Amino acid sequence: MTDPIIEVRDLRREFLVRGTSGRWLRRARTVVKAVDGLTFSIPEGAAVGYLGANGAGKSTTIKMLSGILVPTSGVAHTCGLEPVRDRSRLARQIGVVFGQRSQLWWDLPLSESFRVLGAIHRLSPAAQARRTDELIERLDLGGFISTSVRQLSLGQRIRGEVAAALLHSPRLLILDEPTIGLDVLSKERLRNFLVEQRQLRGTSLLLATHDMGDVQRLTERVIVVDHGRSVYDGTLPGIAELVGAERIMVVQLAAPVPPLDHIPDTRLVGVEREGTQQRLSFVPAETTAARILELVGQHAQVQDLTLEEPDIDDVIRKLYLRTAEESVQS
Numbered sequence: 290m291t292d293p294i295i296e297v298r299d300l301r302r303e304f305l306v307r308g309t310s311g312r313w314l315r316r317a318r319t320v321v322k323a324v325d326g327l328t329f330s331i332p333e334g335a336a337v338g339y340l341g342a343n344g345a346g347k348s349t350t351i352k353m354l355s356g357i358l359v360p361t362s363g364v365a366h367t368c369g370l371e372p373v374r375d376r377s378r379l380a381r382q383i384g385v386v387f388g389q390r391s392q393l394w395w396d397l398p399l400s401e402s403f404r405v406l407g408a409i410h411r412l413s414p415a416a417q418a419r420r421t422d423e424l425i426e427r428l429d430l431g432g433f434i435s436t437s438v439r440q441l442s443l444g445q446r447i448r449g450e451v452a453a454a455l456l457h458s459p460r461l462l463i464l465d466e467p468t469i470g471l472d473v474l475s476k477e478r479l480r481n482f483l484v485e486q487r488q489l490r491g492t493s494l495l496l497a498t499h500d501m502g503d504v505q506r507l508t509e510r511v512i513v514v515d516h517g518r519s520v521y522d523g524t525l526p527g528i529a530e531l532v533g534a535e536r537i538m539v540v541q542l543a544a545p546v547p548p549l550d551h552i553p554d555t556r557l558v559g560v561e562r563e564g565t566q567q568r569l570s571f572v573p574a575e576t577t578a579a580r581i582l583e584l585v586g587q588h589a590q591v592q593d594l595t596l597e598e599p600d601i602d603d604v605i606r607k608l609y610l611r612t613a614e615e616s617v618q619s
């Protein structure tokens with residue numbers, strides 16, 4: 290088995306925040322535990338969404354994993370390296386994009402930034418030309434490759450940032466809110482590009498985002514943090530199960546029947562088309578779609594059915610609320 294691409298054990302990072310408190314506005318110092326004992330491991334080739342409410346500790350984790358910030362204690366290994374100590378070796382193996390902050394040279398056109406980055410990563414002229422051409426084509430950068438970064442629109446700049454992060458074909462791509470502020474079309478283009486790159490090159494991905502569309506499209510596993518601790522590590526459907534999110538079965542019936550409000554472990558949430566279409570809500574942990582279909586079949590002839598999945602934003606909201614309630618109780 291190959292070594293994990295990211296290995297985090299009991300990782301902690303505290304910040305000392307100076308402020309004033311009390312009636313006499315005395316100077317006070319408080320310790321903020323931004324990351325508070327995180328443990329997880331990500332195998333090479335995986336794509337993981339890193340989720341959490343504002344201030345949960347996502348960016349702090351990413352900064353420690355990419356060598357920008359020293360941990361207070363614990364272990365963080367990225368590509369088998371110690372991020373701060375081995376920062377320049379690590380830089381050759383990872384690409385990082387912070388959606389809110391530019392990593393590009395503001396006054397240079399993208400083409401120049403790529404030249405500088407190619408030299409930093411010691412790419413051969415042939416490799417540099419090949420990869421730059423590929424990224425210009427795939428990310429559609431041709432129209433503004435010679436424009437200085439400060440004059441680019443947000444969507445153009447982000448595409449440039451992603452290209453810059455991938456120029457040296459890193460093993461691991463770390464993205465911190467890459468699609469924030471992008472319009473629907475730009476988001477979709479960027480997601481398609483990232484899916485394609487992962488398929489072509491097997492690049493591992495760690496993606497911190499609030500955008501569930503990003504998570505659904507790009508990742509197969511999610512880690513959710515709250516107050517610097519991991520509160521969930523698994524699949525997105527697993528979160529729906531954990532918070533007891535309901536699915537809805539919509540049945541089309543051959544003839545009108547009275548409301549199906551007596552089917553065990555279901556809740557009737559709609560009777561439409563004069564009783565020929567009925568909507569039954571259920572919690573997957575309590576019953577199954579097959580069982581409901583069987584029970585409905587005893588009262589009516591089912592012609593067709595569809596299943597509506599719970600809204601994922603709603604599911605995440607429920608998880609955050611649940612963890613907030615648990616931390617108030619403990």
Ligand SMILES: Nc1ncnc2c1ncn2[C@@H]1O[C@H](COP(=O)(O)OP(=O)(O)OP(=O)(O)O)[C@@H](O)[C@H]1O
Nearest residue numbers: 304306321323341342343344345346347348349350
């Ligand atoms: N340099 C710093 N000095 C003091 N406190 C900090 C510093 N950086 C982060 N924090 C605090 O650490 C906590 C975690 O912040 P972090 O930026 O990692 O959260 P986040 O999950 O990325 O949030 P968001 O979704 O809003 O980007 C917050 O309470 C934040 O105020």
